[in-house]
Amino acid sequence: MHSTPRTGTEEPLLSICDLRVTFGTPEGQVVAVDGASLDIHPGEVLAVVGESGSGKSQTALAVTGLLARNGTSEGSILWKGGEILGLPEHQLARLRSEEIAMVFQNPMTCLNPYLRISTQMIEGMTMNRKMTRTQARSACIDMLETVQIADAANRIDRYPHEFSGGMLQRIMIAMSLLRRPRLLIADEPTTALDVTVQMQIVQLLKHIRRKYGTAIMLITHDLGLVASISDRISIMYSGQIMESGLAENVFSNPRHPYTRALLDAIPRIDQNDGELRDIAGEPPDPASRTSGCPFHLRCGYRIASCIENRPDTLGSREHAHACHLSNET
Amino acid sequence: MLLQIENVTVEFSLPGSPARGRHSKNRLTALAGVSFALAERETLGIVGESGSGKTTLARAIVGMVPVQEGRIVWMGSDLSSTNQDSRRRIRKDMTMIFQNPLASLNPRMTIGQIIAEPCQIHEPGVSKTEIRRRVAETMEWVGLAPALANRYPHEFSGGQCQRIGIARALIARPRLIICDEPVAALDVSIRAQIVNLLKQLQDEFGISMIMISHDLSVIRHVSHRIMVMYLGHVMEVIPSRHLLQKSCHPYTRTLIESVPVPDPKIQKTRELPVIKSDPPLMNTPASGCRFATRCPIARDSCSDSQTALLEVESGHWLACPYCELPPEFESGN
Numbered sequence: 137m138h139s140t141p142r143t144g145t146e147e148p149l150l151s152i153c154d155l156r157v158t159f160g161t162p163e164g165q166v167v168a169v170d171g172a173s174l175d176i177h178p179g180e181v182l183a184v185v186g187e188s189g190s191g192k193s194q195t196a197l198a199v200t201g202l203l204a205r206n207g208t209s210e211g212s213i214l215w216k217g218g219e220i221l222g223l224p225e226h227q228l229a230r231l232r233s234e235e236i237a238m239v240f241q242n243p244m245t246c247l248n249p250y251l252r253i254s255t256q257m258i259e260g261m262t263m264n265r266k267m268t269r270t271q272a273r274s275a276c277i278d279m280l281e282t283v284q285i286a287d288a289a290n291r292i293d294r295y296p297h298e299f300s301g302g303m304l305q306r307i308m309i310a311m312s313l314l315r316r317p318r319l320l321i322a323d324e325p326t327t328a329l330d331v332t333v334q335m336q337i338v339q340l341l342k343h344i345r346r347k348y349g350t351a352i353m354l355i356t357h358d359l360g361l362v363a364s365i366s367d368r369i370s371i372m373y374s375g376q377i378m379e380s381g382l383a384e385n386v387f388s389n390p391r392h393p394y395t396r397a398l399l400d401a402i403p404r405i406d407q408n409d410g411e412l413r414d415i416a417g418e419p420p421d422p423a424s425r426t427s428g429c430p431f432h433l434r435c436g437y438r439i440a441s442c443i444e445n446r447p448d449t450l451g452s453r454e455h456a457h458a459c460h461l462s463n464e465t
Numbered sequence: 466m467l468l469q470i471e472n473v474t475v476e477f478s479l480p481g482s483p484a485r486g487r488h489s490k491n492r493l494t495a496l497a498g499v500s501f502a503l504a505e506r507e508t509l510g511i512v513g514e515s516g517s518g519k520t521t522l523a524r525a526i527v528g529m530v531p532v533q534e535g536r537i538v539w540m541g542s543d544l545s546s547t548n549q550d551s552r553r554r555i556r557k558d559m560t561m562i563f564q565n566p567l568a569s570l571n572p573r574m575t576i577g578q579i580i581a582e583p584c585q586i587h588e589p590g591v592s593k594t595e596i597r598r599r600v601a602e603t604m605e606w607v608g609l610a611p612a613l614a615n616r617y618p619h620e621f622s623g624g625q626c627q628r629i630g631i632a633r634a635l636i637a638r639p640r641l642i643i644c645d646e647p648v649a650a651l652d653v654s655i656r657a658q659i660v661n662l663l664k665q666l667q668d669e670f671g672i673s674m675i676m677i678s679h680d681l682s683v684i685r686h687v688s689h690r691i692m693v694m695y696l697g698h699v700m701e702v703i704p705s706r707h708l709l710q711k712s713c714h715p716y717t718r719t720l721i722e723s724v725p726v727p728d729p730k731i732q733k734t735r736e737l738p739v740i741k742s743d744p745p746l747m748n749t750p751a752s753g754c755r756f757a758t759r760c761p762i763a764r765d766s767c768s769d770s771q772t773a774l775l776e777v778e779s780g781h782w783l784a785c786p787y788c789e790l791p792p793e794f795e796s797g798n
Contacts, residue, residue: 401657
């Protein structure tokens with residue numbers, strides 16, 4: 137099920153096609169990602185938006201080959217045109233260290249509290265690249281300056297607890313950029329941070345994209361954050377992609393009832409909104425997937441075929457969605 | 466007035482560095498002379514970044530942290546001079562809802578027991594059947610089926626756990642509910658449900674609320690007035706409906722501008738806030754305005770003396786002598 141026929145001439149950097157991620161658990165099989173397709177072109181910022189359990193993080197982990205041990209992925213993940221799903225571990229490790237970097241939600245838990253920042257940053261540089269410690273150290277200091285850590289030459293020898301959450305997240309981003317990756321996967325990079333600091337991280341990500349041409353896959357539930365930075369959006373629900381397209385298209389003309397409901401459910405700072413329109417019910421449990429459209433249980437526009445058949449994804453790379461209702465009209 | 470906070474200061478002692486011995490005089494001022502009043506049926510929103518003292522303020526009101534200076538007056542009686550017994554009676558009227566819904570519920574109690582507990586503590590004479598009836602009634606108010614009363618917290622989702630927390634806060638029919646980040650841990654689609662539920666309960670039962678959050682868009686949506694805090698100080702107090710047009714403290718403006726608008730067209734044209742560095746550490750003493758180190762309009766005099774919180778307009782209090790009213794905020798559409 138190819139959802140997004142390409143209109144651009146350039147080759148996508150990453151192309152995920154009909155990805156299915158399942159976990160074997162004592163209670164049975166849990167389907168985390170259920171036939172998701174998306175692609176990212178060089179230098180592009182793609183936001184993958186979804187609530188908890190929507191499969192957005194598992195999609196990213198499948199790309200980097202970091203799924204939990206009981207997880208299996210099927211489908212196809214092409215990196216610069218070559219299949220990387222099922223690659224042996226040492227090749228995936230090389231990919232992760234050289235081309236695809238990842239930044240996680242909580243920077244404090246990603247750094248070793250016993251080691252200085254310098255030790256942790258330099259380690260990756262000297263390990264499999266012919267670089268001396270002195271060279272690596274000065275490259276690290278340069279990168280810390282790029283992410284606006286003041287007095288980087290001295291601060292690089294501090295321990296993680298001596299930094300604030302926002303600074304640690306900038307350090308994590310600096311670490312991930314050391315090897316000049318082509319793609320940066322940022323999984324909820326600002327969720328643990330204050331709003332003013334969140335803005336700094338957004339500006340930093342934009343700066344990085346301009347300076348290095350790094351493509352960014354931004355995984356988040358925050359539609360405000362998405363609107364500030366992304367070129368394109370994929371909205372995920374229950375392991376499937378409900379709607380995708382250029383950010384302006386999805387925000388100004390949301391076609392899927394779920395996207396519309398999400399946009400109606402958030403209070404906006406710039407408008408005097410009346411009652412928030414909530415979405416009744418709960419996001420579905422990944423352990424019990426329903427047939428048909430996964431959103432049909434909570435959807436106000438449900439018709440008979442929503443319960444029986446899964447809707448096809450129709451549209452282009454600029455704007456596509458999977459909904460029976462709008463497919464008919 | 467239901468609740469009056471007068472010049473409340475809360476300090477914590479910090480463990481000293483080993484060289485100076487374990488009991489150093491290192492103090493951290495979490496709240497520095499905070500004052501406000503809360504009327505019946507009013508919702509006051511308290512907003513600020515981490516370390517602004519908003520949670521400490523909530524804890525000071527319910528008596529979970531000791532107050533060093535100032536007075537907390539509940540319906541005319543000073544809480545710091547009341548004894549344990551009357552304090553307990555007052556606690557019946559003041560309840561709290563916490564951020565992490567699952568962590569705030571005892572995993573070994575059924576939700577029926579959890580919801581009933583405040584009733585049993587505050588009204589020991591009430592019969593079991595009456596308690597069961599009240600639990601069922603309260604569960605219905607918050608949108609939970611009473612048949613679920615025998616289940617355990619782990620069987621519920623985050624949004625449902627937050628409803629259980631609200632039911633527990635509601636069963637003793639309080640006059641004030643303090644909500645500490647009630648929706649921060651919830652999914653977007655569930656957030657709106659809980660926000661709407663809180664608003665609806667307030668209308669129905671006439672409860673006053675103190676709503677603490679870092680999310681200005683949620684705060685603005687639910688509150689009548691908004692109090693902006695920074696490092697233990699009140700920066701600005703303003704009626705919610707005037708927040709966008711009339712708030713003028715540089716910190717308030719920074720917060721407003723930092724909240725992204727879920728519309729790429731608007732977001733592209735918005736001016737990004739000029740904010741310097743991270744918040745300073747709380748234990749570094751500052752003589753003047755605490756925001757001076759990050760403020761875009763700071764002058765030399767800002768770091769000299771503490772700025773007083775003055776009423777610049779009816780209901781609008783401001784702790785900055787230099788800011789001007791902002792140009793009309795461009796709203797969407």
